[in-house]
Amino acid sequence: MKVAVSSTGNTIDSMMDPRFGRCGTFLIVDTETMEAQPVANMSVSAAHGAGIGAAQKVASLGVKAVISGHFGPNAHMALSGAGVDIYTVQSGTVKEAVELLKKGQLNKVSSPTVGGHFGQGRGRGGGRPR
Amino acid sequence: MNTKSLKIAVASGKGGTGKTLVAINLALSVGADQVLDCDVEEPNDHIFLKPSEIKSEPVELLVPVIDEEKCTYCRKCAEFCQYNALFVAGETAMVFNELCHSCGGCKLVCPENAITEQPRSIGEIFTGNAKGIELVYGKLNIGEAIAVPIIAAVKERSKEEGLVILDSPPGSACPVVESVMDTDYVIMVTEPTPFGLHDLEVATEVVRQLGIPLGVVVNFAGIGDRGVYEYCEKMGIPIIMEIPYDRHIAELYSRGTPFTDEMTEWKPKFKQLLERIKEELQ
Structure with missing residues (x-):
């Protein structure tokens, strides 16, 4: 099975990035072979809709599950609609996250974990968009 | 000028x-x-001018509606949209209305003619008179992300x-x-x-x-x-x-x-x- 993990770097030993829509990179990990393929997240600098753009990217790569720290309402809606399972993990490396998934020790989420604009870096809530 | x-x-x-x-x-x-209050997220000129006989009109935007009978989930619309308002994966097509800028591009690029457009209300504009001055102001609905169409509607009354x-x-x-x-x-x-x-x-x-x-x-x-x-x-x-x-x-x-x-x-x-x-x- 292929899973996408939001990552701060290009290798499986990179730290996981807790933001889904605005992480720098997705690592597409094959859970059988533990091979990891980095894919740049072009939504990192999107003005709006980063979560949807990121969901579009990973869904089009055929992943069955995504692992990140937090998912906003739009990302959650898009991924659920596409039938992609959503898991959260709070810290650690990409490899550790995938190992936890394989052991069935990750939380599967059925609702958004944060409000919109979480990963925008202006504090929770994002403020008035300008 | x-x-x-x-x-x-x-x-x-x-x-x-x-x-x-x-x-x-x-x-x-x-x-x-005339005074045009273009701060449609926090209009307040009316608090000072206290206009009377206020008339309101809705401001609508066209947003795409996808006919899933015709859609082949080819993703051309989602790839085209610069605002991430469309999401297509597997056999799912979604429109995120509040992100749509109403450019109409998705409808043009759809090879199946599966996209039509429908008006959606995003706010209101108000016109009133105060002390010989006509005041026009707009209000963006709560939760909407894009103020520009309301400002444009206010300015149309210029x-x-x-x-x-x-x-x-x-x-x-x-x-x-x-x-x-x-x-x-x-x-x-x-x-x-x-x-x-x-x-x-x-x-x-x-x-x-x-x-x-x-x-x-x-x-x-x-x-x-x-x-x-x-x-x-x-x-x-x-x-x-x-x-x-x-x-x-x-x-x-x-x-x-x-x-x-x-x-x-x-x-x-x-x-x-x-x-x-x-x-x-x-």
Whole structure:
């Protein structure tokens, strides 16, 4: 099975990035072979809709599950609609996250974990968009 | 410049510097024909002007509707959309209405003709009269992300004769560009602090890019430092008025009273301000 993990770097030993829509990179990990393929997240600098753009990217790569720290309402809606399972993990490396998934020790989420604009870096809530 | 009308926008960069204070008191002192409140996220000119006989109209945008009978989930629409308003994966196609900018591009690129457009209400505009001035203002519905279409709807009601004052939102992005575009002159209201200066510089750059002449009104004069004055001198930007940091002005503002109603000695100063702007435009 292929899973996408939001990552701060290009290798499986990179730290996981807790933001889904605005992480720098997705690592597409094959859970059988533990091979990891980095894919740049072009939504990192999107003005709006980063979560949807990121969901579009990973869904089009055929992943069955995504692992990140937090998912906003739009990302959650898009991924659920596409039938992609959503898991959260709070810290650690990409490899550790995938190992936890394989052991069935990750939380599967059925609702958004944060409000919109979480990963925008202006504090929770994002403020008035300008 | 249209010889029949004079359109003056009041902008600032930084919020809370006194755009509304200047726009309202200028409009009342010189007897403007119309005030357009373009700050559709936080309109407040009506609090000071207290218009009567207010009429409202909805503002609608066209958003895509996908016919899933025809859709082959090819993703061309989602790839085309620069605003991430469309999501297509597997056998799912979703539209995120609040992100849609109504460009209509998805409909054009759809090879299956599966996309039609439907109007969706995003806010309202209001028109009323106060003291001989027509006031037009807009309100963006809560939760909506895009203010520009409401501002455009307010500006569509702009008179083509007489004096029109536009109260712009703060900032320097799309809503400000939409507000000041096609005006004859921009009054930049700032405060003489490093914060006022920082945002004044950014907003001034935007207005200069648009090729609109501008002048600066320094509000809260007496606080802060000389940075704004030095910047204006260096850039050759005229300082066309100074309003002091004055408790009485603040108290009147807090009660929704235009300060020139009580401090009538300011009315001639605002008349001079208008004359000064007309001279700058000669």
